Amino acid sequence: MRSPIEGEAFAEVAAAFVRGVGEIVEAGAGRAWAVVGIKSRGDALAERLAAALTDASGASRFGGRVGALDVTLYRDDLSELGARAQVRATEVDFAIDGLDVVLVDDVLMTGRSVRAALESLADLGRARRVWLAVLVDRGGRELPIQPDVVGVDLSGVAGGRVAVSLVEADGVDRIELEEEARDG
């Protein structure tokens, strides 16, 4: 069991994450960009990206197009989840069509949340291209999903699931590796 990534170490991971997305957006500076986070945690990371990535005049590269997806209704295990399901609002108040969309999540593992998010995005409109940025890649993919930006790659590290805490939701920035593997 390695120690949690926090403080300086977290700041480095977050910086690598922001830098990676920044490079992609910079390379496509002529196009219209949006950033959409998967609830919960991904939406807070999307807000951070929108605040961090600005042009020379200080305006966000995403031009205010910051959204949040609740993918509960698109999950492939919704029937099994049953009465434990909590539906929250999807907040994407701009037209997706033709945009380059950076899809953001805290942890990428099986890829099932991302699959659900892609289906949800498609129902909102037709993006020109969807990019995937995750703070942590935990490995263990069950679907052919590939991230474009990874803050830290923990896919080769032994242990269980990764839990990400963020100041916005949890009061602290931290990446923890849980002790043992757990189903679900």
Added chain:
Amino acid sequence: MGESADGYRWGHRDLLGLAELSAEDVRHVLRTAEGFEGVSGRSVKKVPALRGRVVVNLFFEDSTRTRASFNLAASRLSADVLEMTSKGSSVSKGESLTDTARTIEAMGVDAIVCRHHLSGAAVQLAKSVGVSVINAGDGQHEHPTQGLLDAFTIATRKGRRGDYDLSGLRVGIVGDVAHSRVARSNIHALTKLGAEVVVIGPATLAPRSFESMGCAVADDFDAALPTLDVVNMLRVQHERMSGPAFPSVREYVAGFGLTEARMARAKGDVLVMHPGPLNRGVEIVSSVADGERSAILEQVGHGLSVRMAVLFLCVLSRGG
């Protein structure tokens, strides 16, 4: 993601009435409804939540609005919808409610939305089938989704979303309260969320017995109106207007119609509601129904979100 963190769990296969729900249950439906609101504004007005499920609209009583609302709600959840009416089916050939329901169940449906002219029909139905039963109005008993959507509308317009605490708000329900399932479901929902409810009408239509449901009773609309934050006008049922309990239409309008003159006595931010369809010029005049203090059309939109939430929660409660 997508799972409850606070340990709350929706535990109802059926929605038969609001009397048996806890305040937390009511809040959970309304919060879930918020999650469905955006669906109507998207390019694809559907989510795959109930894909492959079948919902039956089993209506033994005429209804256009409620039926259409449930149909659209189920469609937006990607469920298949089967429409059954009393006319032209075995429902009118003397087949019992239970037999009809069992036949439908044998077709492999997941939920039955039922409207019936007899109080208690939905409860009887739920006892005889193993699928979800949603009460869309049974006699004079309850119309739970109407109560939920009215609470949702009040919370929205009065800035009470989130915690859905309606305390400090005084809601008047005006008209033939005694025979109204809308009134009963409203009283349950609103009192659970902390609102003060006063039922208003002539003593024959708004009897003192309603005090046992935790609301106040008044027969002087003009005296009560200035104290109200919300006024919910019940529809006058034409078939009752010839009955002995009912005053003449002229008398009714004079005492309990929501007119411009009366509105002048109300609070500036009073919210006007009506479950529809409107009898313009009877319980409410057009200029008030269509005025800016009216939430009548918002109620329709909220009805859709609330019915999506109810179908979603009840059907999924059977798995997981």
